[in-house]
Amino acid sequence: MGITRRDALKSMIAGGAAVAGVSALTRPVSADVLTPAPDALGLLYDATLCIGCKTCVVKCQEANHLEPDTSLDRKYDAPVALNARAKTVIKLYQGDEGQSFMKAQCMHCIDPACVSACMIGALTKGANGIVSYNVDYCVGCRYCEIACPFNVPKFEWAKTTPKIVKCELCRDRLAQGQEPACTEVCPRQAVIFGKRSDLLQEAKRRIASEPDKYQPTVYGETEAGGTQCLYISHVPFDKLGLPTLTSEPAPHLARIVQSTVYRWFAAPVVAYGALGMVMLRNRRQDEKKPEA
Amino acid sequence: MSAHVAAAPVGGRLMTPSVRALSGLFGLGALMILWRLYAGLGATTAMNDGYPFGLWIAFDVVTGTALACGGYAVAILVYILNRGQYSPLVRPALLTSALGYTLAGIGVGLDVGRWWGLWKVPLFFWRWNLHSALLEIALCIMAYVVVLWIELSPFLLEKYRDSDNLTMRRLSRAALPALKKASIWIIALGVLLPTMHQSSLGTLMLLAGPRLNELWRTPLLPLFFLLTCVSMGYAVVVFESAFSSTALGRKPEIGMLAGLAAIIGPLQVLIVLLRLLDIGVRGAFPALFAFDIRSTMLLIELVLFLLPAAMLRTPASRSDLGHLVRAAMVMMFAGALFRFDTFLVAFTPGSHWSYFPSVPEILVTVGLVSAEIIAYVFIVRNFPILSGGPTAAPERQAA
Numbered sequence: 001m002g003i004t005r006r007d008a009l010k011s012m013i014a015g016g017a018a019v020a021g022v023s024a025l026t027r028p029v030s031a032d033v034l035t036p037a038p039d040a041l042g043l044l045y046d047a048t049l050c051i052g053c054k055t056c057v058v059k060c061q062e063a064n065h066l067e068p069d070t071s072l073d074r075k076y077d078a079p080v081a082l083n084a085r086a087k088t089v090i091k092l093y094q095g096d097e098g099q100s101f102m103k104a105q106c107m108h109c110i111d112p113a114c115v116s117a118c119m120i121g122a123l124t125k126g127a128n129g130i131v132s133y134n135v136d137y138c139v140g141c142r143y144c145e146i147a148c149p150f151n152v153p154k155f156e157w158a159k160t161t162p163k164i165v166k167c168e169l170c171r172d173r174l175a176q177g178q179e180p181a182c183t184e185v186c187p188r189q190a191v192i193f194g195k196r197s198d199l200l201q202e203a204k205r206r207i208a209s210e211p212d213k214y215q216p217t218v219y220g221e222t223e224a225g226g227t228q229c230l231y232i233s234h235v236p237f238d239k240l241g242l243p244t245l246t247s248e249p250a251p252h253l254a255r256i257v258q259s260t261v262y263r264w265f266a267a268p269v270v271a272y273g274a275l276g277m278v279m280l281r282n283r284r285q286d287e288k289k290p291e292a
Numbered sequence: 293m294s295a296h297v298a299a300a301p302v303g304g305r306l307m308t309p310s311v312r313a314l315s316g317l318f319g320l321g322a323l324m325i326l327w328r329l330y331a332g333l334g335a336t337t338a339m340n341d342g343y344p345f346g347l348w349i350a351f352d353v354v355t356g357t358a359l360a361c362g363g364y365a366v367a368i369l370v371y372i373l374n375r376g377q378y379s380p381l382v383r384p385a386l387l388t389s390a391l392g393y394t395l396a397g398i399g400v401g402l403d404v405g406r407w408w409g410l411w412k413v414p415l416f417f418w419r420w421n422l423h424s425a426l427l428e429i430a431l432c433i434m435a436y437v438v439v440l441w442i443e444l445s446p447f448l449l450e451k452y453r454d455s456d457n458l459t460m461r462r463l464s465r466a467a468l469p470a471l472k473k474a475s476i477w478i479i480a481l482g483v484l485l486p487t488m489h490q491s492s493l494g495t496l497m498l499l500a501g502p503r504l505n506e507l508w509r510t511p512l513l514p515l516f517f518l519l520t521c522v523s524m525g526y527a528v529v530v531f532e533s534a535f536s537s538t539a540l541g542r543k544p545e546i547g548m549l550a551g552l553a554a555i556i557g558p559l560q561v562l563i564v565l566l567r568l569l570d571i572g573v574r575g576a577f578p579a580l581f582a583f584d585i586r587s588t589m590l591l592i593e594l595v596l597f598l599l600p601a602a603m604l605r606t607p608a609s610r611s612d613l614g615h616l617v618r619a620a621m622v623m624m625f626a627g628a629l630f631r632f633d634t635f636l637v638a639f640t641p642g643s644h645w646s647y648f649p650s651v652p653e654i655l656v657t658v659g660l661v662s663a664e665i666i667a668y669v670f671i672v673r674n675f676p677i678l679s680g681g682p683t684a685a686p687e688r689q690a691a
Contacts (some may be wrong), residue, residue, distance in 0.1 A: 023629045036518040037645060043300055080340075083341065084341075090585070105480050113499055113501065114500065115421075116421070117424055117499055118421055118422065118427060119413055119420075119421060119423055119427040119430060120412060120413055120416050120419040120421065120427070121419045121425050135406075135410075137412065137416070137419060138406055138414070139404045139405070139406050139407070139409045139410050139413060140404045140405020140406035140407075140409075141403075141404050141405075141426060142344035142405070143344075143424075143426045143496075143499075145341060145499040146344060146345060146499065146500050146503075146639070147343035147499045147500065147501075149502060149503060150341070151341070151499055151641060151642065154341050155333075155341060155405065156399075156405075156649065157332065157333055157334030157339070157340065157341075157342060158332065158334045158335070159334075160329075160331065160332040160404065161405075162332065162333065163404065163405075163406075196506075199676060218634075226660070233500055243502065243662040246500060248501075250501045251499055251501075252421065252501075253498050253499075253501065253511060254423075254495055254496075254499035254501075255423050256423060256500040256511070257498060258423060258424075258428070258492070258494050258495050258512060259422075259423065259512050260490075262422070262428070263515070268484060268488060271484055271487070272481070273481055273486045274477055275372060275479075275483050275484060276477055276481040278372055278581065279371050279372065279476045279479060279480060280476060282371065282372075283476065285374070286374075286376065
């Protein structure tokens with residue numbers, strides 16, 4: 001009955017988790033930041049240009065074969081927020097800073113939390129960095145909805161065989177050489193489509209040319225580790241409903257904890273062996289001494 | 293492995309009035325389950341795109357598996373720390389664990405939208421996303437349910453060693469030696485798997501990032517989930533022992549429970565100290581004393597964690613079954629509140645979202661817990677799970 005062995009084991013069990021915690025606290029955040037793929041595609045929404053005509057919403061529904069959302073008044077197709085029938089919506093902000101429209105859709109994060117959450121890869125970072133959904137690998141657990149800092153993935157609550165619904169940047173249209181539905185129809189080019197690097201450059205050019213008009217930063221350049229959909233605006237971004245986020249990728253902390261504990265799956269294997277050995281030793285010791 | 297007083301079936305009638313009432317509750321829950329499978333989650337639950345995890349995840353899975361950690365807590369004590377004197381607690385603890393985890397599995401099956409595709413998760417190993425804490429939890433829980441029933445199977449098969457039923461006798465005599473031989477490596481899995489997934493249940497909500505309130509958003513969350521599942525597992529062992537003594541007329545293992553209480557009390561204090569230390573190190577003390585809903589809930593948590601430690605301070609208090617049960621109930625409640633807070637209260641999808649479980653959600657949970665109690669009573673009446681022998685008083689049929 002070695003008290004030292006017992007203590008050693010106790011500290012082993014509790015220690016494993018503690019080590020993970022401490023190393024997560026001390027590891028620098030920047031070690032994990034990803035750079036976007038050079039061919040990453042995205043959107044640039046300029047809130048100063050949008051007139052709120054919602055043509056993009058209508059075209060999006062048509063292109064994605066979404067059912068009309070009449071939940072507002074049971075008559076008009078008028079989604080009030082992203083939901084299982086609306087992959088993009090236009091909202092209006094009115095306040096002290098003036099008035100502005102706001103387009104919501106998937107941000108196509110460079111390091112998406114939803115992809116990090118997804119068990120067997122129903123959500124993946126596909127071609128051109130588009131966060132894509134394949135229902136064949138979805139069990140409907142909705143962990144992606146917990147994970148997304150932008151509250152984008154939506155679940156078909158009303159259906160018996162529900163799917164996750166979110167903007168996939170019209171990847172089927174892109175494959176046919178078309179551009180996303182929303183950018184194709186926008187009469188003011190308030191939302192434009194292109195390579196993220198080009199869009200970022202264009203956004204910065206617009207801000208530089210009219211610094212009095214725009215907020216000084218491009219939303220999505222660094223937020224949550226960077227997104228492929230970018231925003232520039234005359235009113236502060238938080239007023240438009242965009243969350244105030246640091247440059248830490250959304251899945252960073254959880255991934256550090258998980259991958260520190262389970263690196264190469266070594267800790268569980270070692271722990272399993274150790275547990276077995278301790279029990280073998282216990283059994284041998286018990287067999288040596290006469291039964292009480 | 294064997295106890296000083298051999299475990300034996302309690303015997304007696306199953307269909308007592310309380311079991312009949314529980315069957316009614318289970319029936320109601322079963323109807324709600326059918327409705328959920330027919331009409332979908334939107335029609336039957338209050339979950340929404342803001343609160344995609346509801347009662348079934350927060351209670352049936354996250355709290356239910358922690359309450360089913362009796363088998364884990366006792367296995368560490370008896371097999372790893374080699375305290376053989378506690379071995380009479382192993383069988384009933386494993387039984388509550390096996391039942392609790394099985395029901396958690398059923399709870400997950402009802403909660404996921406596309407339940408018919410769940411088989412892909414363990415089998416499509418080439419698609420496993422090793423960053424996903426949920427994947428690890430899913431695989432561990434699936435494996436652990438199997439391990440628990442294997443751990444429990446010798447006690448069930450024992451009944452048939454000299455049975456008149458030839459098939460069962462043969463099965464029993466063939467399987468028992470093999471199970472005994474492999475027992476160490478099965479039990480090792482039975483300790484490893486809960487260590488992994490109970491801690492990962494904490495990692496799970498870390499992915500919510502800034503949407504998880506800062507008081508709970510700590511890399512130590514996995515450690516807190518692990519420590520609290522041990523104290524909750526112990527509390528259930530106390531509770532279950534008291535239930536067996538009052539409802540089934542068995543002598544409670546009071547000496548053992550008192551011995552364990554001396555360890556668990558300080559553990560509760562340690563959890564509180566670690567949480568305060570963590571909040572301090574991360575500079576979140578202002579949030580702790582903001583006295584908004586979240587700070588209030590966390591302060592209640594801390595008080596509930598400390599209360600059982602205070603209640604079990606003296607040896608006399610630890611040897612009184614009624615007192616132990618009261619402390620155990622506070623302990624379970626503290627751990628359960630910590631889990632509910634982490635998954636529902638500390639999760640902040642935005643002020644325009646709200647969630648309170650619907651009636652069908654609650655009825656399903658109540659029905660599943662009722663089924664668990666019925667199965668427990670049935671198994672201890674018919675299989676050698678409980679030891680200690682009947683109390684002096686004539687056996688009551690209250691259960």
